[in-house]
Amino acid sequence: MRRLRCTYGARPLHLIGLVASFALAAAGFVGWFQRPQDVAGVLEWFVAAIVLHDLVLMPLYALLDGITIGLLHRRVLLARAAPPAISPTPYLRVPAMISALLFAVLFPVILGLGGQAELAASGIREHGYLARWLLACGALFALSGAAYTVARARARARAARGRGH
Amino acid sequence: MRMPFTGPTKPPPGPFRDGFWRSPLRDQRLTALLGLILLVGLPVVIVTGLLSNDAYQPGLGGNALGRDIHGPLDVYLFGWPTHPGWLYALGQGLHVTLGLALAPILLVKLWSVIPRLFEWPAFRDPAHALERLSLALLVGSALFEFVTGIFNILYWYAFPFDFVQAHYYGAWVFIAAFAAHVVLKFGTMRDALSKRAEVLGTPGGARPLAAPNPAPATMSRRALLAGVGGASLLLLLQGAGQSLGGPLRFLAFLLPRGRTRPGPLGFPVNKAWAATGVSVSSVGTSWRLHLHGARTLELTREQLLALPQASYDLPIACVEGWSTTQHWTGVRLHDLAALCGVHAAASVTSVSLEHGTYGRATLGHEQVADPRALLALCVNGVNLSLDHGFPARVIAPALPGVHCTKWVSEMLFEPVSVA
Numbered sequence: 162m163r164r165l166r167c168t169y170g171a172r173p174l175h176l177i178g179l180v181a182s183f184a185l186a187a188a189g190f191v192g193w194f195q196r197p198q199d200v201a202g203v204l205e206w207f208v209a210a211i212v213l214h215d216l217v218l219m220p221l222y223a224l225l226d227g228i229t230i231g232l233l234h235r236r237v238l239l240a241r242a243a244p245p246a247i248s249p250t251p252y253l254r255v256p257a258m259i260s261a262l263l264f265a266v267l268f269p270v271i272l273g274l275g276g277q278a279e280l281a282a283s284g285i286r287e288h289g290y291l292a293r294w295l296l297a298c299g300a301l302f303a304l305s306g307a308a309y310t311v312a313r314a315r316a317r318a319r320a321a322r323g324r325g326h
Numbered sequence: 327m328r329m330p331f332t333g334p335t336k337p338p339p340g341p342f343r344d345g346f347w348r349s350p351l352r353d354q355r356l357t358a359l360l361g362l363i364l365l366v367g368l369p370v371v372i373v374t375g376l377l378s379n380d381a382y383q384p385g386l387g388g389n390a391l392g393r394d395i396h397g398p399l400d401v402y403l404f405g406w407p408t409h410p411g412w413l414y415a416l417g418q419g420l421h422v423t424l425g426l427a428l429a430p431i432l433l434v435k436l437w438s439v440i441p442r443l444f445e446w447p448a449f450r451d452p453a454h455a456l457e458r459l460s461l462a463l464l465v466g467s468a469l470f471e472f473v474t475g476i477f478n479i480l481y482w483y484a485f486p487f488d489f490v491q492a493h494y495y496g497a498w499v500f501i502a503a504f505a506a507h508v509v510l511k512f513g514t515m516r517d518a519l520s521k522r523a524e525v526l527g528t529p530g531g532a533r534p535l536a537a538p539n540p541a542p543a544t545m546s547r548r549a550l551l552a553g554v555g556g557a558s559l560l561l562l563l564q565g566a567g568q569s570l571g572g573p574l575r576f577l578a579f580l581l582p583r584g585r586t587r588p589g590p591l592g593f594p595v596n597k598a599w600a601a602t603g604v605s606v607s608s609v610g611t612s613w614r615l616h617l618h619g620a621r622t623l624e625l626t627r628e629q630l631l632a633l634p635q636a637s638y639d640l641p642i643a644c645v646e647g648w649s650t651t652q653h654w655t656g657v658r659l660h661d662l663a664a665l666c667g668v669h670a671a672a673s674v675t676s677v678s679l680e681h682g683t684y685g686r687a688t689l690g691h692e693q694v695a696d697p698r699a700l701l702a703l704c705v706n707g708v709n710l711s712l713d714h715g716f717p718a719r720v721i722a723p724a725l726p727g728v729h730c731t732k733w734v735s736e737m738l739f740e741p742v743s744v745a
Contacts, residue, residue, distance in 0.1 A: 170451030175510070179456045182506035185498065186463050188399050192495030195394050199487035203496070206485060210469035211462065214436065215443055234544050251545035258553035259560065262430040266476060266561060267580050275481030275582060282481070284598035284713060285585045293579050297560075 222261065230254055246316040252309040256301035263294065337446030344533060347441040350540035351550050357535055358518035360435040360554075365508060365515075367428045372504075374421035375497055378645060381406050381414050381726050387675045387688025389729075393491060399498045408696040411723035412651075415569065415643035418726075422479060422647025423565025429472055430557040434550070436465065438535065445533050457510065464503035470496050479646040481582055568648045584648030590706035591714060593650045594642075596727060599712035602680040606712075609679065609733065613717050615701075619739040620667030627717045630703060633657045633665075638698045644727035654721045656702035659694045668739040671695075676720050677736035687729040691742065693722045701734065 165173055193203050234250045269275050271294045280286035337343050384390035385402050395402060407413065449455040474493050477484060485492070567577025568584050571594075575586060584594040614624040636658050643649035663671040671694040677686045693699045699722035703710065710716040715732030722730065 168452070170453035175453055176456070178506055178509050179460055182460060182502045183463075185502035185505075186467075188397075189467075189495045189498035189502065192397060192399055192498065193491065195392075195397075196488055196491055199492065202486035203492050206473070206487075206492075207466045207470050207496075210473055211466045214469055215440065215465070219437060219440055231544070248544070251549035254545050255549050255553045255556065258550075259556040262433065262554070262557035263560060263580070265433060266426065266429045266557075267480065267564075269477055269480040269482035269484075270580055270582050274484070275477075278481040278483055279582050281601050282597055283585065283595050284600060285587070285595075287582060287585060290580060290582075297580075301556075 226254075230257060245313075246320065247309065247313045249309055252305045256298070256305040259301050260298040263297065267294070341441070341444035342446045344538050346444075347537045348539065348541040349537060350543040351545075351547050352438050352441070353536035354514070354518040356547060356550070357435065357438040358515040359551075360431055360438060361511070361515050362519065363431050364428060364435060367424050367431070368504065371421055371424050371428065372497065372501060374417045376401055377417050378414075378421060378726070379494060380404065381417070381724070382729070383688065383690055386673050386690055388686060389688050391490065391683065399495065405690045405692050406724065408692050408699065408723040411698065412641055412643070412649075413724035414726055415641045415649035418643055418645055418647055419565070419569030419649065422475075423562060423569055425472065425475055426565045427558045427562035429476065429561065430554050432468060432472065434554045441533050441535065450531055460503055460506050463499060464507050467496055467500035467503055471500050479581070479583060565647060571648065571650045583644070583646045584650060586650070590708050591711045593652055594648060595713045596644055597680075597682070597732070602682070602733070604679045604733065609712065609717055613735070615718060615734065616736040617662060617666040617739070618737070619663060620741065623666055627703065630657055630701070630718065634661060635703075636697065636700060638700065640698060640721050640723055642721070642727045642730060653706050654700055654702040655704040655707075656700035656718070656721070658697055659689075659699040659701060659720075659722070660697070662701060662737060663694055663739045666739055668741045670742040671739045672742045673740045675738040675740075676731040676734045677738070678731050679733040679735050684728040684731070687720075687731050689720070689722060689725070689729065693725065694739070696723060698723050701737070
């Protein structure tokens with residue numbers, strides 16, 4: 162038992178559990194082979210999902226954040242003599258993040274990619290999803306701006322009270 | 327002492343080095359919290375998904391659409407009940423709404439653990455290698471299931487394969503990898519959530535999630551959680567608006583399914599008449615309903631309207647998570663069964679004039695026996711329109727929408743076999 166642990170690197174239960182999991186996953190793969198014409202496409206999408214997400218999209222959004230809000234933070238905030246009591250950076254990041262996540266999940270409808278299929282199937286094609294998303298982004302930034310104003314006013318009031326005493 | 331069995335001891339530059347990862351937001355507790363949310367939410371998505379498979383009654387007639395349902399993964403445990411009538415609307419609404427709401431959580435969870443993808447050495451020992459293979463299956467299947475499911479509800483059929491089979495068997499790959507992950511990581515998650523950050527160790531030489539040399543914080547972890555929580559909440563409302571419909575439909579302002587027009591016939595259409603390619607003459611005065619049972623007969627629409635009519639409020643609930651409840655009037659399925667001499671029907675197969683994927687569907691004895699299961703002729707007090715299945719369509723409680731066959735031309739009642 163200790164020898165297994167040394168060569169394998171974990172408890173025997175770890176190995177048994179993983180083998181059981183692989184067996185079930187393999188049965189799922191076998192299910193895909195019921196439609197042999199689909200297998201290549203399914204596997205391509207399976208692998209592409211990992212590669213595109215981990216090696217393309219994630220570096221891309223880290224980069225986008227760095228060259229927009231990150232740069233603004235460094236150039237504008239850190240250049241000041243005294244840092245502000247309330248940093249505006251989170252008030253930019255949170256609405257930007259919500260907008261970006263909405264886009265990441267719903268981009269096919271925002272960009273109208275399913276419009277033809279929608280029209281053919283339902284007889285209705287709605288337009289203006291892009292505008293709706295942009296309006297939602299605008300509302301999120303406006304809300305965040307309002308929250309920032311309130312937070313800053315409260316911080317100033319606190320500071321003024323502190324000086325008064 | 328374990329020895330690494332591959333790779334040099336010094337990692338290559340870039341993401342393989344600990345110092346590359348500088349976000350001050352990553353740490354075990356953040357990952358554990360996001361993991362806990364997924365641990366609560368994803369089983370609901372899994373169970374409602376499997377129940378939806380059951381609701382399609384793949385064991386009856388041609389409902390399996392060519393799938394081999396005798397495989398070990400084709401869980402088809404029971405016939406599908408008709409009570410409560412909103413059962414399928416609820417189950418599928420949960421499946422789609424929770425799936426949408428969990429998508430941002432999944433994305434941020436993956437972001438929180440991305441440094442582990444570039445661990446060095448890539449494989450410390452066989453256990454580590456197997457676990458990483460399992461994680462590849464977990465990440466791949468999770469992304470695959472979310473992407474195919476979301477693209478499907480958004481009408482973007484970009485994938486070059488059949489949705490049902492790919493999504494169903496992909497779900498089993500996900501269930502397998504998810505279960506292993508929960509078993510292996512539950513203790514780590516519990517410790518991270520219950521202990522203070524200082525006493526948390528990193529198991530067995532794994533790269534710590536918290537950056538060893540973090541950049542100065544420009545936002546708090548609470549702000550990060552507000553961002554992911556806000557996105558999740560908005561998507562939850564989108565799903566809920568689509569699922570509940572009616573006056574709450576406006577909440578789903580970014581979802582294309584279940585669009586409504588004014589008037590008694592304005593409720594959503596999933597397949598319009600124009601998309602069927604069937605000639606209008608086939609639903610004119612020459613249309614007949616062909617009933618097959620112990621005997622065969624043909625009925626005109628006038629003859630159907632002369633039969634006893636029943637009216638019920640029933641939802642159409644679709645696999646894409648939208649539903650709409652309308653007031654239907656028509657002939658009870660069990661009255662039609664009796665007309666053609668079948669007094670205890672095991673099933674009924676409805677055949678449409680349209681020969682698409684769902685051009686025929688088989689309902690079980692639960693549906694035929696339910697007095698609310700109708701061959702509808704009217705809805706909301708007016709005749710059906712072509713888009714809603716004129717001259718006649720099936721409507722039954724708790725049934726997936728695509729099994730409520732439209733433009734019915736033929737019904738085959740199978741009697742209960744007496745052994």
